[in-house]
Amino acid sequence: MTDVLKFGGTSVGTAERIQDVARLVGTRGGDPCLVVVSAMGGVTDLLEALKSSSKVKDRAAAEAALEVLAARHRAALEALALPAAESRACAAALDEELRRARELSLGISLLEEISPRTSDALLAIGELISSRLVAAALRARGTDTVWIDPREILATDPTHGAAQPDEKEAARRVSARVVPELEAGRTVVTGGFVGAAPDGSTTTLGRGGSDYSAALFGAALYDAGRAVDRIEIWTDVDGILTADPRVVPAARLVPEVSAAEAAELAFFGAKVLHPATIRPAVARGIPVAVRNTFRPEGAGTVVRRDAAGTGVRAIAMRTGVTALFVGNPRMLLAYGYAARVFSVFERHRVSVDVIATSEVSISITVDERAPLEGVVRDLAEFAEVSLLPHLAVVSVVGKGLRSTAGIAVRVFGALGDVNVVLISQGASDTNVTFVVDADDAPKALRRLHREFFESEGHGR
Ligand code: ASP
Ligand code: MG
Numbered sequence: 001m002t003d004v005l006k007f008g009g010t011s012v013g014t015a016e017r018i019q020d021v022a023r024l025v026g027t028r029g030g031d032p033c034l035v036v037v038s039a040m041g042g043v044t045d046l047l048e049a050l051k052s053s054s055k056v057k058d059r060a061a062a063e064a065a066l067e068v069l070a071a072r073h074r075a076a077l078e079a080l081a082l083p084a085a086e087s088r089a090c091a092a093a094l095d096e097e098l099r100r101a102r103e104l105s106l107g108i109s110l111l112e113e114i115s116p117r118t119s120d121a122l123l124a125i126g127e128l129i130s131s132r133l134v135a136a137a138l139r140a141r142g143t144d145t146v147w148i149d150p151r152e153i154l155a156t157d158p159t160h161g162a163a164q165p166d167e168k169e170a171a172r173r174v175s176a177r178v179v180p181e182l183e184a185g186r187t188v189v190t191g192g193f194v195g196a197a198p199d200g201s202t203t204t205l206g207r208g209g210s211d212y213s214a215a216l217f218g219a220a221l222y223d224a225g226r227a228v229d230r231i232e233i234w235t236d237v238d239g240i241l242t243a244d245p246r247v248v249p250a251a252r253l254v255p256e257v258s259a260a261e262a263a264e265l266a267f268f269g270a271k272v273l274h275p276a277t278i279r280p281a282v283a284r285g286i287p288v289a290v291r292n293t294f295r296p297e298g299a300g301t302v303v304r305r306d307a308a309g310t311g312v313r314a315i316a317m318r319t320g321v322t323a324l325f326v327g328n329p330r331m332l333l334a335y336g337y338a339a340r341v342f343s344v345f346e347r348h349r350v351s352v353d354v355i356a357t358s359e360v361s362i363s364i365t366v367d368e369r370a371p372l373e374g375v376v377r378d379l380a381e382f383a384e385v386s387l388l389p390h391l392a393v394v395s396v397v398g399k400g401l402r403s404t405a406g407i408a409v410r411v412f413g414a415l416g417d418v419n420v421v422l423i424s425q426g427a428s429d430t431n432v433t434f435v436v437d438a439d440d441a442p443k444a445l446r447r448l449h450r451e452f453f454e455s456e457g458h459g460r
Contacts, residue, residue, distance in 0.1 A: 001030065001031050001227050001228075001229045002031060002032070002033065002034060002182055002221055002226050002227070002228055002229065003028075003030075003031075003033045003034075003228070003229050003230055003231070003232060004033065004034045004035075004036060004214050004217055004218040004221070004228065004230075004231040004232070005025060005033050005034070005035050005036070005214075005231075005232045005234060006035075006036040006037075006038075006192060006210060006211060006213070006214035006231070006232065006233050006234060007021050007035070007036070007037050007038065007134070007234045007293065008038045008041075008210065008211075008233070008234065008235045008236070009038040009039055009040060009041035009042065009043070009044075010041045010235070010236040010293075011038075011234050011235065011236065011293040012037055012038065012039075012040055012041070012130050012133070012134060013040050013041035013042070014040075014076060014079075015075070015076040015077075015078075015079030015080045016079070017293070018076065018080060018133055018134055018137050019080070019137060020293065021035075021037075021134055021137070021234075021293065022134065022137035022138045022140070022141050022143070023141070024234075024293070024296055025138060025143065025187065026138055026141050026142070026143040031182070032144075032181075032182050032185055032186055032187040032188070033187055033188075034178060034182070034187075034188045034190070034217055034218075034221065035134065035138075035187060035188065035189045035190070036131075036190055036191070036192045036210060036213050036214040036217060037127065037130050037131040037134050037189065037190070037191055037192060037210070038126075038127065038130065038192050038193065038210040039126025039127050039129070039130050039191075039193070040072065040073070040076065040126065040129075040130050043069070043072070043126035043129075043130070044123060044126050044193075044207070046065055046068060046069055046072075046126075047069070047101070047122055047123050047125060047126055048123070049061075049065050050062055050065040050066065050069070050101070050105055050122065051105075051108065051114055051119060051122055051123075053065060054104075054105040054106075054108035054109045054114070055108055055109070055112060055113065055114050056112075057109045057112060059109060062105050062109065065105075066098070066101060066102055066105060069098065069101060069125075070098050073094055073098075073129050073133070074091075074094065076133060077090055077091060077094060077133060080133065080136065080137055080140070082136050082137070082140045083140055086136050086139060086140055087136075089136075090132060090133065090136045093129075093132050094129055094132070097125050097128055097129050100121075100125065101122060101125050104118060104121055104122045105122070108122075115160070116159075116160035116161040117160045117201055117202075119160065119161060120160045120161060120163075120201075120202050120203050120204045121201070121202045123193075123204050124151075124191070124193070124194040124202045124204055126193075127150065127191030127192055127193050127194050127210070128149070128150075128191055128194065130191065131147060131150070131189050131190055131191035132147055134189050135147035135189035138187060138189065143187050144185060144186045144187065145186060145187045145188070145189060146181050146186050146187070146188055146189070147188075147189050147190070148177060148178065148181075148188055148189070148190045149190070149191075150190045150191040150192070150193075150194040150195060150196075150213070151194060151195060151196035151200075151202055152173065152177055152196075153170060153173045153174050153177055153178060153190065153217070153220070154170055154173075154194065154195035154196065154213060154216065154217070155169035155170045155172075155173060155195065155196065155198075156195035156196065156197055156203045156205070157197065157198075157203075158197035158198065158199065158201070158203070159203070160197070160201070160203055160204070161203075161204060161206065162204075162205070162206045163195055163197065163203035163204060163205055163206075165195065165205075165212075165216050165280075166198075167216065167219060167220065167223070167280065168223075170216060170217075170219075170220040171219075171220040171223035171224050172224075173220075174217065174220035174221055174223075174224050175220075175224035175225070178217075178220075178221070178224075179221070179224055179225075179226060182226070190217070191213075192209065192210025192211070192212075192213035192214060193205055193209040193210045193213055194213075195213075208274070208277075209277075211233055211273065211274065211277040211278065212276075212277040212278075212280075214231050214233060214281075215231060215277055215278045215279065215280045215281040215282075215288065216280050218231040218280070218281045218284075218286050219280035219281055219283075219284055219286070222284045222286060223284075228281075228284075228286050230286065230287045230288070230289055230302075231278070231281050231286055231287070231288045231289070232288075232289045232290075232291055232300075233273065233278075233288060233289065233290050233291070234291050234292075234293045235272075235290060235291070235292065235293070236292065236293065236294060237272060237290070237292055238253050238292045238295060238298050238300065238301075239253050239254065239272065239289075239290045239291065239292070239298070239299075239300040239301030240253075240254045240257055240262070240265060240272050240273070240290065240301040240314060241253060241254065241314065242254055242313075242314045242315065242449060242453050243314065243315045243316070243317075243445055243448075243449050243453075244316075244317065244445070247317070247441075247442045247445050247446070248315075248445055248446050248449045250449060250450075250453070250454055251449065252453070253298070253299075253300075253301065254301050254313055254314055255299065255301065255302065256301065256302045256303075256304060256307045256308065256309070257301060257302075257303055257304075257307050257313055257314070258303070258304060258305070258306060258307035258399055258430075259275060259278075259279075259282040259303055259304070259305055260399070260428075260430050261307070261313050261314070261397050261398065261399060261430055262275050262278075262303045263275035264316070264395060264397045264428065264430050264431045265313075265314055265316050265395075265397055267353075267395075272290055272301075273288070273290055273303065278303060282303065282304075282305050283305075285305050287302050287303065287304045288302070288303045289301065289302045289303075290302075290303070307399075309399070310398065310399045310400045310404065311398050311399075311400075311401075311404065311452075312396055312397070312398040312401065312407070312452040312453075313397050313398040313399070314397050314398075315394070315395070315396050315397065315445055315448050315449055315452070316394070316395045316397060317392055317393065317394045317395070317441050317442075317444075317445050318392060318393045318395075319391075319392040319438050319441060320367060320368045320369065320392075320438075321353075321354075321365050321366070321367065321368060321391040321392055321393050321435065321438075322365065322366055322367075322368040322370075322372065322387055322388065322389045322390075322391060323354075323363055323364065323365045323387070323388040323391055323421060323422060323435060324363070324364050324365075324366065324372070324375070324376070324379070324385060324386070324387055324388075325361045325362075325363050325385070325386045325387075325388070326341050326361055326362045326363075326364065326379055326383045326384075326385055327360050327361030327362075327383060327384045327385075328382060328383040328384060329360055338357075338362060340382065341362055341364075341379065341383065344375055344378045344379050345364070345366075345375060347378070348370075348371060348374045348375045348378070350366055350370040350371065350372070350375055351366070351367075351370075352364045352365065352366055353365050353366065353367075353393060354393055354422055354424040354433060354434075354435055355424065356422045356423060356424060361384075363422050365391065365393060365422065365435055368389060368390075372387070388421065390437065390438045390439075391421060391435050391436065391437060391438055392435070392436055392437070392438045392440075392441035392444075393424075393433060393434075393435050394433070394434055394435070394436060394441060394444050394445060394448070395424075395431045395432070395433040396411055396431060396432045396433070396448060396452070397430060397431045398430065398431075399429070399430060400429055400430075401429060401430065401431060401432050402428075402429045402432065403429060407432060408432060410451055410452070411432050411434075411448065411451075413451075414447045414448050414450070414451035414452075415444055415447060415448070416447060418436055418440045418443060418444045418447070419436065419437065419440065420434050420435070420436055421434075421435045421436060421437065422434060422435040423435075
């Protein structure tokens with residue numbers, strides 16, 4: 001049984017945090033794990049800044065960024081107080097990565113241009129360093145550990161900056177490179193976010209890609225015939241909560257959600273986990289747990305392909321939403337009208353979320369930052385368009401909600417005098433979604449939470 005443990009940037013942000021991670025992994029017991037590590041918190045942003053200043057030939061700023069990069073990691077390495085040989089090896093690897101960062105920066109300045117390929121080579125450095133530090137810290141506390149360069153195992157296509165994994169090839173490499181280490185009883189540490197194209201060049205999966213790496217490695221182990229018990233995403237929150245605790249102080253942890261519910265929650269504003277990133281794991285039936293490195297005693301939230309239970313699981317809200325009312329009394333029921341309306345959104349690459357129709361108009365909500373001028377101009381050629389800004393989408397999420405008798409009555413009953421602007425006609429059975437004025441949203445959320453989670457026998 002192998003577990004895959006992923007530690008995010010804040011979980012490895014300082015030497016102290018790295019020691020905590022090493023302790024957490026080292027005292028776990030059971031079979032050795034595959035550990036996937038993000039860059040130290042803020043380092044990828046720093047590398048982005050280094051890219052920008054290098055490109056505009058602001059050498060002073062670039063050198064300053066390089067200095068911060070070096071100081072940050074050297075301080076961490078020193079504070080880890082590793083045994084001499086380990087420390088020397090780590091320092092040499094660190095110097096090599098720092099030298100590479102500087103060369104890339106100078107190259108970018110020279111060309112005043114940065115290709116996606118060069119960008120990836122630079123951005124990968126954060127994970128290549130942090131994962132080595134974590135491996136060294138584990139070894140220093142007596143855990144038999146091997147570091148593996150993620151470029152040796154995460155095969156991707158050559159789309160630098162947003163590489164797509166080659167899952168078959170990754171499984172082959174994980175089978176050849178990682179499985180024997182695990183079988184020999186060794187813990188394996190690698191970097192998230194980073195992979196390699198067929199030509200061997202460094203790729204990245206896109207910002208925030210380390211969760212995706214963890215899921216891909218879990219999937220690759222599974223495909224290589226290893227039993228994967230679970231993937232744990234160690235972060236700085238307790239897990240998925242019943243509502244945003246800043247809005248609903250009584251919010252509490254959700255112990256288990258289905259993948260579909262997690263997807264709805266992420267879409268409607270709960271930022272804990274991006275469902276697309278864990279798809280490779282969920283598709284293979286591997287549970288993904290979200291856990292808090294600052295409170296390791298907590299059980300976190302487990303995302304399963306099929307989670308037990310039905311009923312309301314959580315309530316999410318997304319603000320910053322504008323509604324468009326698109327009407328044309330003569331055409332509304334005509335063939336092709338809706339298609340024509342939606343083709344405008346498609347043309348302008350504006351994604352729509354809540355859709356509702358009435359006798360006289362189609363109502364569509366979009367992110368208020370979407371480029372709406374063009375959309376409105378094109379729609380106005382064949383329809384009357386009006387905008388209603390400053391809205392929020394509220395979504396009550398849970399399995400089988402639409403088919404559960406009485407849920408809608410409870411939802412809209414609990415809202416009381418909160419004015420509902422739109423009710424979603426989304427096709428999913430996993431949510432009841434509606435739109436309110438942004439100022440009413442917190443009140444709506446609190447009332448719903450009271451109804452479904454704070455009242456006697458709230459029916460889970
Ligand atoms: N370090 C990368 C980023 O900050 C990847 C990750 O942390 O998931 O985007
Ligand atoms: Mg991160």
